[in-house]
Amino acid sequence: MNTLFNRHRRLRHSANMRAMVRETFLHTEDLIYPIFVVEGENQKNPVQSMPGVYQLSLDLLQEEMKEVVDLGIKSVIVFGVPAHKDEVGSQAYHECGIVQQAIKQIKREYPEMVVIADTCLCQYTDHGHCGIVENGVVLNDPSLELLAKTAVSQAKAGADIIAPSNMMDGFVVSIRQALDEAGFEHIPIMSYAVKYASAFYGPFRDAAHSSPQFGDRKTYQMDPANRLEALREAQSDIEEGADFLIVKPALSYLDIIREVKDHFPVPVVAYNVSGEYSMIKAASQNGWINEKDTVLEMLTSMKRAGVDLMITYFAKDVAKWLSEK
Ligand code: PBG
Numbered sequence: 001m002n003t004l005f006n007r008h009r010r011l012r013h014s015a016n017m018r019a020m021v022r023e024t025f026l027h028t029e030d031l032i033y034p035i036f037v038v039e040g041e042n043q044k045n046p047v048q049s050m051p052g053v054y055q056l057s058l059d060l061l062q063e064e065m066k067e068v069v070d071l072g073i074k075s076v077i078v079f080g081v082p083a084h085k086d087e088v089g090s091q092a093y094h095e096c097g098i099v100q101q102a103i104k105q106i107k108r109e110y111p112e113m114v115v116i117a118d119t120c121l122c123q124y125t126d127h128g129h130c131g132i133v134e135n136g137v138v139l140n141d142p143s144l145e146l147l148a149k150t151a152v153s154q155a156k157a158g159a160d161i162i163a164p165s166n167m168m169d170g171f172v173v174s175i176r177q178a179l180d181e182a183g184f185e186h187i188p189i190m191s192y193a194v195k196y197a198s199a200f201y202g203p204f205r206d207a208a209h210s211s212p213q214f215g216d217r218k219t220y221q222m223d224p225a226n227r228l229e230a231l232r233e234a235q236s237d238i239e240e241g242a243d244f245l246i247v248k249p250a251l252s253y254l255d256i257i258r259e260v261k262d263h264f265p266v267p268v269v270a271y272n273v274s275g276e277y278s279m280i281k282a283a284s285q286n287g288w289i290n291e292k293d294t295v296l297e298m299l300t301s302m303k304r305a306g307v308d309l310m311i312t313y314f315a316k317d318v319a320k321w322l323s324e325k
Helices: 008-012 017-020 058-070 098-110 141-155 172-182 197-206 228-241 251-264 274-285 291-305 315-324
Strands: 030-038 045-046 056-059 074-079 114-117 132-134 136-137 161-164 191-197 244-248 270-274 311-312
Touching: 008 017, 017 274, 030 058, 030 098, 058 098, 058 114, 058 315, 074 098, 098 114, 098 141, 098 311, 114 141, 136 141, 136 270, 141 161, 141 172, 161 172, 172 191, 172 228, 172 270, 191 251, 197 251, 197 274, 197 315, 228 244, 244 251, 251 270, 251 291, 270 291, 291 311, 291 315, 311 315
Parallel strands: 030 056, 030 074, 030 311, 074 114, 114 161, 161 191, 191 244, 244 270, 270 311
Antiparallel strands: 045 056, 132 136
């Protein structure tokens, strides 16, 4: 009858038809689950702004890890919340720091688990900045030395991947050299290459007690308005030896994910950050949106944009939902 328009609806006719032409899939293997560890015993402190997320002491970590492993999740990223902070963040690279202990414990109990160490100083410094501060300025090169020290201590504890997130220039090459010199040339670097100075990190700073005590992070994290800068950052990190590139946050940066994926032939990781988690939690708790459908749509959009892996606080829920299908 008509040849004036195309009948796209033919391919949407039934659930099976839609499944046959579906282009993007989520897999449990795509998921990286963030874990917050604290000192002390029998601590399971709920993070107020992130319902369902807890700071855990090491004696309760085993239970959590068992759940993660049973759900089929292959990788976790560990954040430490130390009891003591100081000017130089010395707990970040202490041999018996909270993260080093947590990594050792996870690898002892679950040797197959791919343990990623977040390598930064902000949770460990009393001023809350990601590097050394002098006269109100975050210094670049002196911070690199401490970051490299932190990475080596995490590798010694058994970390499988080092994920530096402090956004100092040259952090990948500094860490690569330090790891190689310490005999860890086999340990990959998952760089937070493209990390924006984002308002979406608010709830995380609640979880990790890492708010800057003065100023903000805009002299080291990127301006959300910039696209080409993201490509320059990613390019440098690739040249310096990064094995994975992270784009963070994810939801407002799907265009950046696509560009990074198209430009660089390495696995790209989205960090589905705390604010993205809390918005969905808050709206769904109010009955305004359906949590499961929204989360699956959001993560599918990240994969469609080009990511290979996603760091997400929803990892356990998603693994459950995928296994129910
Ligand atoms: C530390 C760090 C931050 C996040 C991960 N590592 C926050 C920040 O830069 O203040 C944010 C993660 C999230 O919001 O989920 N540099």
